[in-house]
Each structure stands twice: as structure tokens, then as C-alpha cells.
Amino acid sequence: MKAILVILDGIADRSQGILGMRTPLQAAQTPNIDRIAQTASCGIMYPLFPGACAGSDLAHWHILGYGEFPYPGRSAIEALGAELRVHEGDVVIRLNLATTMIDRNERYVQISPAYLAEEEALRIAESLEEYKPEKLRAEIKHIGGPFFLMLLPKEASTYVTDSDPLYFRFPVKEVTPLEKSGKEAGVTAFEVNRFIRWSAAILEDHPVNRTRLEKGMTPVNYVLAKWASRITFFPSFKEMWGFDALIAARGIFYAGLTRCLGMLFENADNFPEAAHLKSDSASPGEDLSLKIEHALRFLDAGGDFAVVHTKAPDEASHGGRPKMKVRICEEIDKAFLLLSEQLSKREDILLAVTSNHTTPSGGSEWTVHSGEPVPLMIAGSTARTDDVLSFNEISCARGCLGQIYGKDFMPLILNFTDRARLLNSRTSPQVRPYRENI
Ligand SMILES: [Zn+2]
Numbered sequence: 001m002k003a004i005l006v007i008l009d010g011i012a013d014r015s016q017g018i019l020g021m022r023t024p025l026q027a028a029q030t031p032n033i034d035r036i037a038q039t040a041s042c043g044i045m046y047p048l049f050p051g052a053c054a055g056s057d058l059a060h061w062h063i064l065g066y067g068e069f070p071y072p073g074r075s076a077i078e079a080l081g082a083e084l085r086v087h088e089g090d091v092v093i094r095l096n097l098a099t100t101m102i103d104r105n106e107r108y109v110q111i112s113p114a115y116l117a118e119e120e121a122l123r124i125a126e127s128l129e130e131y132k133p134e135k136l137r138a139e140i141k142h143i144g145g146p147f148f149l150m151l152l153p154k155e156a157s158t159y160v161t162d163s164d165p166l167y168f169r170f171p172v173k174e175v176t177p178l179e180k181s182g183k184e185a186g187v188t189a190f191e192v193n194r195f196i197r198w199s200a201a202i203l204e205d206h207p208v209n210r211t212r213l214e215k216g217m218t219p220v221n222y223v224l225a226k227w228a229s230r231i232t233f234f235p236s237f238k239e240m241w242g243f244d245a246l247i248a249a250r251g252i253f254y255a256g257l258t259r260c261l262g263m264l265f266e267n268a269d270n271f272p273e274a275a276h277l278k279s280d281s282a283s284p285g286e287d288l289s290l291k292i293e294h295a296l297r298f299l300d301a302g303g304d305f306a307v308v309h310t311k312a313p314d315e316a317s318h319g320g321r322p323k324m325k326v327r328i329c330e331e332i333d334k335a336f337l338l339l340s341e342q343l344s345k346r347e348d349i350l351l352a353v354t355s356n357h358t359t360p361s362g363g364s365e366w367t368v369h370s371g372e373p374v375p376l377m378i379a380g381s382t383a384r385t386d387d388v389l390s391f392n393e394i395s396c397a398r399g400c401l402g403q404i405y406g407k408d409f410m411p412l413i414l415n416f417t418d419r420a421r422l423l424n425s426r427t428s429p430q431v432r433p434y435r436e437n438i
Contacts, residue, residue, distance in 0.1 A: 001347075001381075001382065001417040001419070002350070002417065003304070003349070003417050004339070004349065004350070004352070005305070005308070006292070006309075006310075006352070007354060008313055008353065009056055009313060009359075010315075010355065010359030011329065011332075011374075012357065012358040012372065012374040012375060012393055013325065014358070016322040016363075018322050018362065023392060023393050024325040024329050025375070026393070027322075027326045029333070030332075030336075032339075033390075033391045035336075036340050036351065036353070036391070037379075037388050037391040037395070038385075038389055039343070040351075040399075041377065041379075041386055041401050042375070042376065042395070042399025042400065042401060043375075043376045043377075043403065045063075045354060045374050045403070045405065045406065046374075046403070046404075047059040047062050047063055047374065048062050050373070051371035053357070053367070053369050054356075054371075055074070055369065057071075057074045057253055058071055062406030062407060063356060063406045065407070067407045069234055072232040074094065074229060075226075076092045076231045077229070077253060077260055078149060078252050078253055079231065080255075080256040081254070081256025081257070082141065082143045082256070084149065086231045087154070087231065088232065089230060089232075090154055090230070091152040091156035091158055092150070092229050092231065093149065093150040093160075093225050094226050095140070095149065095150055095223050095224070095225050096147060096164065097124065097146035097220050098110075098111060098114050099218045100172060100222040107171055108170075108172065109165060109168055110218065114220040115146075116220050118144075120212075121145055121146060123206075123207070124203070124206060125142035125148070127206060128140050128202065129141065131195055134190075134191065135191050136152055136153060137152070138191055144252070146220070150192065152188065152191070156191075157181060157182065157184035157187075159184075159185040160181075160188050160189045160192065160228050161173065162227065163196065164224035172222070174189070175196070176189055192225050195223070196223050196225060200221065203221045209221065233260070234260065237261045240410075241410050242432065242434035242436065243304040244302070244304045244305070245261075245305040245307065246265070246266055246295065246303055246305075246306050247263055247265055247266065247306075247309065248268060248291040248298075248308045248309070249266075249267075249310075250268045250280055266295070268287065268290065273290055280312045284310060284328050285331040285332055285335050288308070288332055288335035289335040291308045292338055292339060295308050296342065310332065313328050314359050317360065318368075324361075343380065350378065350379070350380035350382065350383070350417050351380060352378045352413060353379075354375065354377075355375065356374070357369045357374065358370045358371070358372045358374060373397075375391055375392055375393050375396035376396060376409075378413075382418060383416055386399045410433075414433055419435055420433065420434060421434055
């Protein structure tokens with residue numbers, strides 16, 4: 001049996017007053033998702049642990065069954081996604097162009113990441129990639145839009161702080177070594193701060209900014225640094241779980257994650273039918289449908305496990321618009337008609353639907369993602385049918401899967417696809433959680 005996992009990024013939410021104390025998923029009309037839930041095993045999942053407010057990248061790491069390995073960090077995975085020349089052990093730091101202002105001797109972020117045309121970004125990149133380091137071999141690489149990576153050799157340290165304050169009312173800080181870190185962290189922080197100061201001087205007088213100021217636009221005048229990570233290689237997804245796998249998604253992180261884990265990447269930006277979309281949120285139902293169609297084609301062509309991802313619900317949540325998120329849920333629901341039809345006529349496909357984290361669409365401005373459990377359903381001929389009638393955070397909590405953690409997810413998929421190894425058996429020298437003779 002093969003499996004499709006649909007990750008609805010940040011679709012889990014809190015009860016919102018404007019929705020009558022319902023979550024957007026509870027408030028939305030989602031007949032297709034609910035039809036599947038009515039035949040499925042449902043439950044709730046803590047992707048990491050109760051209360052963990054994780055970024056999408058770290059949550060994916062755990063859900064895909066790599067929680068036993070230290071997470072290498074987002075920048076390292078992005079360097080792989082950008083196909084930069086990196087070696088095991090290299091250190092990578094993300095740099096974002098931003099618009100900042102000085103107020104009473106402190107620098108504050110106004111816009112981050114900066115809004116700028118790709119042509120402007122390329123001209124700025126030409127200048128910033130000229131950086132000549134002093135203490136560590138450092139290279140600056142543009143990875144598109146306002147985003148850059150700093151590549152450092154393995155002598156550098158990942159034990160340094162982010163200069164990006166994350167919240168708008170906190171000042172931008174220098175990069176500093178973390179407590180109890182070695183002298184490598186001091187040298188790394190020195191080099192990053194040196195680049196930041198050098199780039200601020202370049203940006204101050206850059207022709208792109210001179211033109212922007214003439215047009216009354218905000219200048220792109222500062223670089224924020226974050227996510228120091230180390231390039232690390234891991235056992236492949238096939239080795240870990242026995243599946244030939246693919247991720248259908250958009251963006252450099254997913255390109256990198258698939259490269260890091262030896263999976264195939266189906267880049268939605270390259271779908272000929274999706275040339276007019278360009279983002280997950282432009283037409284979320286159509287976008288998700290296309291990804292699902294490509295995933296099904298992969299399974300029919302011999303693949304075993306397809307992950308389909310949409311960022312649209314998370315993006316609606318960060319806009320602080322619960323009602324907009326309800327509409328996104330309803331749009332997304334249309335894509336589940338195809339899956340519902342497939343499940344009713346074939347027995348060789350298992351469908352799992354979940355979210356990577358909760359993203360509150362209303363409430364405190366200090367909450368980016370929150371740590372409640374996310375809903376989960378697993379549907380297919382092997383899954384028990386429980387009493388749950390709709391897919392949402394509250395109904396699924398009454399489902400027959402109960403409460404699980406991210407680390408439990410892949411073993412459950414092995415179980416429901418009838419690939420799990422009988423634990424006492426010794427049929428191969430390697431101890432794997434799956435039968436190797438499938
Ligand atoms: Zn988010």
C-alpha cells in the first residue's frame with residue numbers, strides 16, 4: 001500500500017471570538033474533507049511536544065521521522081535547496097535585506113524582509129557578493145528576492161545569536177556568541193557583524209536606494225542575520241522508512257529538505273498548468289489540486305509516499321484574518337474531492353491529513369506559532385472508522401488515534417500501509433522499522 005500525506009501548513013488555530021469562539025476549520029464549510037474524516041481514524045498530534053511553538057521546518061523534521069537526529073537548521077537546508085557548493089560541516093547563516101530606522105540610538109526594523117523588485121535585488125546582490133572577509137573564509141550568495149546566505153567554513157560556529165529581533169518593537173542587536181560557546185563563536189560573530197556593518201555602508205549609498213528615495217520609496221538599508229546552521233548529512237528517507245518518496249511543494253526550503261533526505265522534489269513553480277499561480281495562496285484550491293494530481297501520478301508511476309504541502313492557511317493566519325482563513329479552508333476543501341473519489345474506488349492508497357503547527361489567526365501579536373496539538377486523520381482500507389464527523393481541532397480530539405506525537409507519525413504510516421516489521425523478527429542485519437522484503 002502507498003501513502004499520500006497532505007500537510008496543511010498552520011491550518012490549526014485557536015478559538016476565535018469573531019468566529020463565535022470556533023476555530024476557522026470549525027467555522028468553514030468543508031464537505032469533502034469531512035466526508036473523508038467520516039470514514040477515517042482521527043486524532044490529534046503534538047508535532048514536537050505539548051506547548052512547543054515550532055517553525056514549519058523543525059515541525060516537518062519531526063513529522064517525517066527525523067526527530068532522533070539534531071536538526072541542522074533552516075539555513076543549511078536552504079543552501080542545499082539553492083544547490084550551492086557546500087561541504088559537510090560548513091556553516092550557513094541566513095541574511096535578509098530589511099528597511100530599518102534609527103530612533104534614540106537604537107536601530108528598529110520597519111519592513112522585514114524588504115519589499116523590492118527582483119531587478120533591484122539582483123543589483124544589490126552584485127554589490128554584496130563582493131564582500132572580502134577578514135577572519136574566516138566567508139562567501140555571500142543571493143538566493144532570490146531579499147534573501148541571501150553567508151557560507152562559512154567548518155571552523156566557524158553555529159553558537160551565535162540572531163541579529164533579527166523577530167518582533168518590530170525590539171531593537172536590532174549585534175550578533176553575539178551564545179553562552180558557554182568556544183572562541184570559534186566569537187570569531188564567527190565578529191565576521192557576521194563586520195559584514196553587516198560593511199553592507200550597511202554599501203546600501204546607504206547604493207544606486208538602487210538613491211533611485212528608490214527619489215521615487216519616495218523606503219530604502220533597503222540593512223541586513224539582518226539569523227539561523228546559523230551546519231551542513232549535515234543524514235540517512236535517506238528510503239533507508240529510514242523504506243519509501244521512495246516525493247514532496248510536492250514550493251520554495252527553497254522544500255527543495256533543500258528533499259535533497260537532504262534523498263527524496264524527489266516536485267516544484268509547483270514548474271507545473272506547466274500552474275504558470276499563472278506563482279504562490280500557494282494565489283488560488284489555494286487550484287494549487288493544492290495540482291499538487292495532489294502530481295502526487296497521485298508519482299504513486300501510479302511506482303513511487304511509495306508523496307507529501308503534498310500548502311502554505312496558504314499559515315499565510316492567511318499571519319495576516320491576522322480569521323475570516324479570510326475560513327475562506328482559505330473552504331477553498332482548500334475543493335482539492336479533497338479528488339482524494340475522496342480516489343479513496344472510494346481504490347484500496348491501494350492511504351491518505352493522511354494533518355498540519356505542522358498551530359498558527360493563531362487572531363490574538364496576541366507576540367505569538368507567531370503556538371503549541372496546541374494539530375488535527376490528524378488517516379483514511380484508507382486499513383484505517384478504523386471512528387465516530388468523528390468533521391476534520392477540526394476539537395472533533396479529531398475524540399477520534400480513535402487519540403493523542404500522538406510527531407515521532408509516532410511515520411510508524412503509524414508504516415502500520416497502516418502494512419509495511420511495519422514485526423518487532424521481534426530478525427530478517428535482516430539492519431534494524432529497520434519496516435519489512436525490507438516488500
Ligand atoms: Zn507561519
